[in-house]
Amino acid sequence: MLTTRLDTARIQAARRFIDPVFLDTPLYRCEALEPDLGCAVSIKLETANPVRSFKARGTELVASRLAGDGRHAVVCASAGNLGQALAWSGRGRGLDVTVVASRHATVAKLDRIRALGATLELVDGDHELARDRAAAIARQRGVRLLEDSLDVETCEGAATIGLELVDTAPSFDSVLIALGGGALATGVGHVLKEQAPTVEVLCVQPLGAPAMTRSWRQRRVVTTESTNTIADGVAGRRPIPAVLDDLLLVADDAILVQETSIIAGMRMLLDHAGLVAEPSAALGIAAILENPERFAGRHVATIVCGSNVDVAAYRRWVRPTHVHRP
């Protein structure tokens, strides 16, 4: 019996509160990626929905509970995807949603948060400052603070991806999961460890934002002074102790990857799979690229967890290294 904060029966029940548009997402072998990666690769695609990331699985849970309890407002800090998802889930249930984000967040994400009707407040600092500010707003106004990865709904919402992974034959040798605050990794990891314990749970984080990976390796919270990565969705500096405790129970390894590999991963997903991935969503492919012997001949599933990119930056990232002329 796994003793994380998550509960598999509750995760199964969570599906009823999540709009079906976010559930039962595509899961398929992508053979066109395989010659370059040297292993069998399955894609779990979380981008073909109204908010282009997996985050709504969690915000649907939160928003339906708030609405059920007669609450009217909620605030969260977000690098952009959680905020979009909460704005979408809150709008459908008549909730006032406030999102606090860094002034340096991905512009496309901020635009979508506003377009979905949420109040957006920007802070002059990074995501950790946004977390502080969101907490202050919640205290001042007496409204619910949604804390990504700390609030178990965000983990159990993400964990419904795990149910979909174990429901489908064939099983995988490893599942590669983007590691940021830890909701996705502890959520999917919990279900895998309970229902498919032979499958490796591999977390992947950028070298430029390694706080949670270092914490996992040292089995204690390690913070960093700054982050330096294009993978904005996973760029935290202050791991949450309770989330680390869960991660220690479910992760088989945590892998750090370079920025160039993340970019190569995005380009491969576009060129060989026809998929737009934001940097965080290419971490799994980056891990395979950097560790070919480790994955050779195995069957690996990777969660393509978001596609919200600034168009100009994305075009630069996926620009061909050799110019093709017709």
Add this chain to the structure above:
Amino acid sequence: MLTTRLDTARIQAARRFIDPVFLDTPLYRCEALEPDLGCAVSIKLETANPVRSFKARGTELVASRLAGDGRHAVVCASAGNLGQALAWSGRGRGLDVTVVASRHATVAKLDRIRALGATLELVDGDHELARDRAAAIARQRGVRLLEDSLDVETCEGAATIGLELVDTAPSFDSVLIALGGGALATGVGHVLKEQAPTVEVLCVQPLGAPAMTRSWRQRRVVTTESTNTIADGVAGRRPIPAVLDDLLLVADDAILVQETSIIAGMRMLLDHAGLVAEPSAALGIAAILENPERFAGRHVATIVCGSNVDVAAYRRWVRPTHVHRP
């Protein structure tokens, strides 16, 4: 009672013979597209599967029937997507698959057909010559010829998309469907006309390959001497009479669009929806772009039916019209 060659009970039964990886594809509102299009837009996404197009819904039916009948070989002509799908469906059932294609077909499609283990034969001419050659091979070898749009399995396989469209609330005012040989349009159109008769069935074809649209308008088969479009998936010149008869029963209109609109549609799908679409899959967006008054304020569903592109050509098509510099 609709008197096409298709049968709704048979279409419902067809789902059992199609690998679930091709069924129940994403269907979602894409609000980020809407400010530029002036109407509500829902995407039915047929690209997140092992062959990156809807065509396997039909080839799964064909291949399972052939395997059930103890047949060992099948041949088809293809612009590339049907061939890939038949190669995938045949490989899983031990069938020898031969695909005949134009030497000028999209290279990425031809590469995937080979990679999936099919025998690929190229002809020095267009898709119509490939059709003739495939028929000759079938006669010579005594193997099953799969004819796209003529063989009712290709239409009824595609029609399972229609079941998924009518199963999901809310309903749409119009569904925009790429029109080539007619399998997709007659398939989806049949189900819509039987189960949601108030929904407009709108077919879209390039001005550079207008044979089926002209035939629909004149209510008789009209052929053309040549085609001139980047939308390789719908570039036929010789409509099939039986398919035209069905199209006359189910289509409310057939719209022709310019190449520049198809390119603009592909770019919008990439920039605002994060979706790679091949030219044929952008026909619906192109139709909205060219007819803003017609669609203003309505709710339109468009089937993004394939994403198989040559990378270099795709990069040219979606290149920004204004160069963004950071």
